[in-house]
Amino acid sequence: MSKISQNVLDKIKEGDLKPKPRWVFVFWNVMLIVSFVLAILVGALVTGLVILKFSHLEWGFIRVIGDGVLPGFWEVLPIMWLGLLLLVVLMASQVFEMMEGNYKYSHWIVLGGAVVSSLVLGGVVYASRLADVLENSLRVNLNVYEEMEAMTERRWNLPEKGLLPGKVVEIRAGDFELEDLRDNDWVVTANLEMIRRAHLQPNQMIMVIGEKTSDGEFLATDIKEKRAMGGTRMLKKIVIQKKKIVSPVPKVDEPETTSEVKKP
Amino acid sequence: MTKKSDNTITPQVSADLELVRLSLIDANNFGQIIEKYEPKLLRYISYFTGLSHDSAEDVLQETFLKVFRNLNGFNQSLSFSSWIYRIAHNEAINYLKKNSSKDVLSLEGDDDEAASLIDILQSDDDVVKTVDKHQMAEKVRQVLKLLRDEYREILVLKYLEDYDYIEISDILKKPLGTVGVLLSRAKESFKQTAKKLQISF
Numbered sequence: 001m002s003k004i005s006q007n008v009l010d011k012i013k014e015g016d017l018k019p020k021p022r023w024v025f026v027f028w029n030v031m032l033i034v035s036f037v038l039a040i041l042v043g044a045l046v047t048g049l050v051i052l053k054f055s056h057l058e059w060g061f062i063r064v065i066g067d068g069v070l071p072g073f074w075e076v077l078p079i080m081w082l083g084l085l086l087l088v089v090l091m092a093s094q095v096f097e098m099m100e101g102n103y104k105y106s107h108w109i110v111l112g113g114a115v116v117s118s119l120v121l122g123g124v125v126y127a128s129r130l131a132d133v134l135e136n137s138l139r140v141n142l143n144v145y146e147e148m149e150a151m152t153e154r155r156w157n158l159p160e161k162g163l164l165p166g167k168v169v170e171i172r173a174g175d176f177e178l179e180d181l182r183d184n185d186w187v188v189t190a191n192l193e194m195i196r197r198a199h200l201q202p203n204q205m206i207m208v209i210g211e212k213t214s215d216g217e218f219l220a221t222d223i224k225e226k227r228a229m230g231g232t233r234m235l236k237k238i239v240i241q242k243k244k245i246v247s248p249v250p251k252v253d254e255p256e257t258t259s260e261v262k263k264p
Numbered sequence: 265m266t267k268k269s270d271n272t273i274t275p276q277v278s279a280d281l282e283l284v285r286l287s288l289i290d291a292n293n294f295g296q297i298i299e300k301y302e303p304k305l306l307r308y309i310s311y312f313t314g315l316s317h318d319s320a321e322d323v324l325q326e327t328f329l330k331v332f333r334n335l336n337g338f339n340q341s342l343s344f345s346s347w348i349y350r351i352a353h354n355e356a357i358n359y360l361k362k363n364s365s366k367d368v369l370s371l372e373g374d375d376d377e378a379a380s381l382i383d384i385l386q387s388d389d390d391v392v393k394t395v396d397k398h399q400m401a402e403k404v405r406q407v408l409k410l411l412r413d414e415y416r417e418i419l420v421l422k423y424l425e426d427y428d429y430i431e432i433s434d435i436l437k438k439p440l441g442t443v444g445v446l447l448s449r450a451k452e453s454f455k456q457t458a459k460k461l462q463i464s465f
Contacts, residue, residue, distance in 0.1 A: 001295060001299070002298070002299060002302055003321075004298060004302055004306075004321060004324055004325055004328070005295050005298040005299055005302065007325055008294075008295075008298055008325055008328045008329060008332070009291070009292065009294065009295055009298075011325075011329060012291050012294070012329070012332060013291070017291075017329070017332065017333060019287075019288060019332060019333060019334070019335040019336050020333055020334060020336055020337065021336060022336040022337075024336075024337075025334075025336060025337040100339055100341075101339075101341060103433075103437035103438060103439065104433065104439050104440065105439060106439045106441060106442065
């Protein structure tokens with residue numbers, strides 16, 4: 001018996017060493033599989049959310065928010081979600097490579113596979129409206145998320161550039177009062193047809209497109225409604241109007257105050 | 265050397281499996297695995313790491329202890345030989361990381377082994393020169409010392425240990441394509457280094 005052989009066997013006997021039980025290895029493999037599946041699922045959900053956010057962006061509007069297409073694109077990128085997506089995709093690829101036998105695939109193939117899986121499954125999450133439900137749930141249950149979204153929303157508060165998002169306070173015949181996302185009060189002039197079409201109601205969140213005429217006064221050319229799901233979605237569904245200023249409706253002598261403009 | 269590179273059961277593979285089974289029943293049987301793999305693994309570790317004989321033996325002891333502790337985790341889709349070399353590879357890497365400045369490359373080894381490496385590296389040239397084996401072996405060691413660890417290791421696995429690409433892929437846990445590229449670069453690096461040192465074989 002060689003010296004090494006003797007030493008090793010002595011150490012085994014002295015330390016009463018035993019081979020690790022088989023379940024330890026089985027458990028480790030199961031943990032890897034579970035981690036991989038979880039990473040892919042989280043990746044799919046995050047991709048669904050990213051697609052949701054991109055799908056509600058009016059791309060023509062981007063140059064207004066960022067003084068140019070690229071800066072605007074940077075402004076509206078959901079950095080947090082994209083960062084999380086990158087992390088999850090890297091984690092999924094790493095775990096996949098740690099699984100027995102998977103070292104045979106090249107890093108790029110594994111990474112590409114993780115990205116493609118996330119996109120495909122993320123598309124399913126988006127198409128099945130699971131992304132809507134998830135976003136709403138995050139907004140309701142996570143104050144931090146709600147606050148972050150509010151900060152993102154405030155970037156769209158650009159009356160000087162023709163965008164005025166906010167909450168309807170009071171509706172009158174030819175105008176209405178609006179509190180914007182920075183708590184400033186505005187009197188928005190709009191014709192009756194526009195107000196009717198938007199089904200304005202007090203406390204409703206809307207986006208007004210038009211032109212700032214003076215401090216606290218805004219002339220509307222279009223009004224967009226908030227949609228049922230997703231608090232900020234209305235802000236991202238804006239259709240930027242070409243500079244076609246609609247004349248305000250002639251003011252009546254005694255503007256009547258109403259909670260809702262009746263339909264004809 | 266009989267190895268399992270295409271999942272066929274060769275006598276060596278079944279013998280290894282039997283030895284693993286017996287070692288799990290009685291630790292004393294593990295001695296047979298040690299006796300069988302000790303010379304090959306010691307040579308591999310010495311050439312790959314360039315450690316002194318004593319240090320290489322330390323690494324080898326740790327390798328065998330780890331093999332014993334992990335016997336139940338031996339995946340039979342690999343050959344036992346590839347699996348045990350993989351553990352030796354990991355142990356050697358760990359040792360080098362922990363003792364990066366302590367050991368100097370010594371590359372102790374048999375002259376015939378080192379000389380056989382150059383025979384194979386030279387096979388492209390179609391010229392066989394008769395030189396003193398001892399001198400040639402010394403030159404090979406000199407060049408190997410200057411190569412990057414990963415180049416030195418893959419040359420040793422391919423030309424001294426006689427492993428094929430699939431087995432090297434299993435040992436290093438790298439894709440086959442990467443093994444091919446690495447080997448080609450290692451050969452090129454060996455030739456360039458020899459040229460720089462004005463060593464001709």
